[in-house]
Amino acid sequence: MNVKITRNAAKVIKKQLELEGNSELKLRVAITHAHGDHAHYGLDLDTPKENDVVVSTDKEIDVILEPGQPLLDGVKIDYLYFPQEGFVITNPSKGNHGDH
Numbered sequence: 001m002n003v004k005i006t007r008n009a010a011k012v013i014k015k016q017l018e019l020e021g022n023s024e025l026k027l028r029v030a031i032t033h034a035h036g037d038h039a040h041y042g043l044d045l046d047t048p049k050e051n052d053v054v055v056s057t058d059k060e061i062d063v064i065l066e067p068g069q070p071l072l073d074g075v076k077i078d079y080l081y082f083p084q085e086g087f088v089i090t091n092p093s094k095g096n097h098g099d100h
Contacts, residue, residue: 001073002093003029003055003063009079009087010059016045017061026054028064029075029089039071041089070094 005013013027025045032042046064048054053065065072074093080086 001053001055001065001067003057003065004074004076005057005059005061005063006076006078007059008081009077010061012079012087013061013077014059026062026064029072029077030066031069031071034071037095039091041075041091043077043087043089 016022017025017027022045025047028044028046030042030044031039033040048064051067053067055063055065057063065075071091071094073091075089075091078088078090080088
């Protein structure tokens with residue numbers, strides 16, 4: 001499984017992981033709602049469960065994914081400052097280029 005994290009997103013995520021009490025946590029990407037050929041995604045800090053897959057990224061952030069979820073493979077995590085500040089999670093490899 002593959003996860004891409006942009007530079008902007010990595011800065012924000014690392015700040016959260018560095019907060020007191022978060023040193024043992026990893027970033028979890030989950031599907032909050034799936035329909036048709038795409039999904040809506042959510043982020044959380046969590047510890048891996050027994051059947052989870054942990055993917056290392058080039059930004060030195062480990063990401064927890066649920067195995068058997070093809071819409072999680074190839075997910076891209078970005079952080080935008082404009083027009084609204086926040087995370088944008090898509091899966092371009094599956095044709096999901098943003099919420100509708």
